[in-house]
Amino acid sequence: MTSTREIFSSRTETLNKYLKLDQKGSIMAEYVWVDANGDTRSKSRTLPEKDYKPEDLPVWNFDGSSTEQAPGDNSDVYLRPCAIYPDPFRGSPNIIVLAECWNADGTPNKFNFRHECNKVMEAYADHEPWFGLEQEYTLLDHDDKPFGWPTGGYPAPQGPYYCGVGSGKVVMRDIVDSHYKACLYAGIHISGTNAEVMMSQWEYQVGPCVGIGMGDELWISRFILARVAEDFGIKVSFHPKPMRGEWNGAGLHSNFSTKEMRVEGGMKHIEDALKKLEPHHVECIKEYGEDNDQRLTGRHETGSIDQFTYGVANRGCSIRIPRETAAKGYGYFEDRRPASNADPYRVTKILMTSIFGKV
Ligand code: ADP
Ligand code: MN
Ligand code: MN
Ligand code: MN
Ligand code: MN
Numbered sequence: 001m002t003s004t005r006e007i008f009s010s011r012t013e014t015l016n017k018y019l020k021l022d023q024k025g026s027i028m029a030e031y032v033w034v035d036a037n038g039d040t041r042s043k044s045r046t047l048p049e050k051d052y053k054p055e056d057l058p059v060w061n062f063d064g065s066s067t068e069q070a071p072g073d074n075s076d077v078y079l080r081p082c083a084i085y086p087d088p089f090r091g092s093p094n095i096i097v098l099a100e101c102w103n104a105d106g107t108p109n110k111f112n113f114r115h116e117c118n119k120v121m122e123a124y125a126d127h128e129p130w131f132g133l134e135q136e137y138t139l140l141d142h143d144d145k146p147f148g149w150p151t152g153g154y155p156a157p158q159g160p161y162y163c164g165v166g167s168g169k170v171v172m173r174d175i176v177d178s179h180y181k182a183c184l185y186a187g188i189h190i191s192g193t194n195a196e197v198m199m200s201q202w203e204y205q206v207g208p209c210v211g212i213g214m215g216d217e218l219w220i221s222r223f224i225l226a227r228v229a230e231d232f233g234i235k236v237s238f239h240p241k242p243m244r245g246e247w248n249g250a251g252l253h254s255n256f257s258t259k260e261m262r263v264e265g266g267m268k269h270i271e272d273a274l275k276k277l278e279p280h281h282v283e284c285i286k287e288y289g290e291d292n293d294q295r296l297t298g299r300h301e302t303g304s305i306d307q308f309t310y311g312v313a314n315r316g317c318s319i320r321i322p323r324e325t326a327a328k329g330y331g332y333f334e335d336r337r338p339a340s341n342a343d344p345y346r347v348t349k350i351l352m353t354s355i356f357g358k359v
Pocket of ligand 5: 176
């Protein structure tokens with residue numbers, strides 16, 4: 001009998017044989033977009049080998065009726081290229097192309113949150129907004145059970161898993177490291193990774209990124225994660241509360257600073273920003289992901305969804321001011337409210353407009 005693992009490794013060898021073949025002056029461009037459910041979708045096309053900028057790439061289209069992004073009788077959705085990354089799956093000179101979705105009548109598609117976000121980032125570029133997002137996620141097996149959890153039961157209570165090392169504490173580190181490397185290859189500013197509090201839950205951080213670059217890089221890092229996990233035959237869940245009960249949920253902690261906050265006297269600008277954010281709490285929560293009410297209970301290192309709170313080094317608040325920022329008197333703050341499934345364009349936009357005003 002041949003084991004699944006043996007079949008996989010022989011297939012990988014075969015794939016590698018083809019990946020090495022000469023492309024004869026053509027490249028494969030994988031166009032990636034965000035769909036109606038907040039997942040990524042992609043399709044490929046051949047282009048002549050050249051050093052491309054987004055504006056040099058052809059606008060393309062897809063059947064929006066198959067993704068619930070357009071009605072059947074007017075189904076073309078246009079893909080407008082906006083950023084290019086080296087493709088870690090096919091290798092150089094192939095590329096990944098991040099694209100915005102546009103309707104045939106020239107309006108942005110309903111699920112194109114990048115367009116409005118970009119306007120805000122351009123309007124307030126002088127503040128030099130930096131973001132750092134902490135993407136938490138859970139790896140699921142084919143029964144939608146977190147990996148390593150016993151069938152029909154629960155693992156030992158939380159404690160050994162966070163930053164855990166060793167069998168029985170962490171699972172699927174090969175996926176985590178493959179994703180890390182693939183992100184570096186693609187030029188994503190991935191800043192680190194760690195095992196999370198719930199078994200089979202992991203985190204990576206992307207940032208600091210400037211302005212619109214944050215949403216762009218996070219979406220491509222999610223695409224890379226889904227694609228790497230596909231290679232391993234594992235599912236990724238971005239649900240904010242994958243397991244009910246005494247298990248931590250999954251968030252997208254959003255670290256933020258402006259030029260003014262990052263220099264001496266910056267704490268005053270941080271406090272001003274938090275005062276501006278407070279009356280926008282409900283509006284922010286609407287932008288911070290689906291099913292976040294299951295996660296923001298005020299327990300398991302979260303603040304309550306009903307209340308805006310902040311504190312130094314306090315992980316039970318909406319906003320945490322890092323100890324180091326408080327000690328130095330300048331730095332950044334962490335908005336702990338966004339859920340793991342939040343759209344980073346919506347999160348970074350509402351932070352900016354709450355603090356600086358709508359554009
Ligand atoms: P935590 O202690 O909450 O787990 P992490 O180390 O996981 O924090 O993530 C911190 C994130 O904050 C990183 O993505 C990092 O790049 C980002 N970051 C650091 N400094 C700044 C800053 N001045 N402005 C915005 N983001 C920052
Ligand atoms: Mn077709
Ligand atoms: Mn973290
Ligand atoms: Mn975390
Ligand atoms: Mn955090």
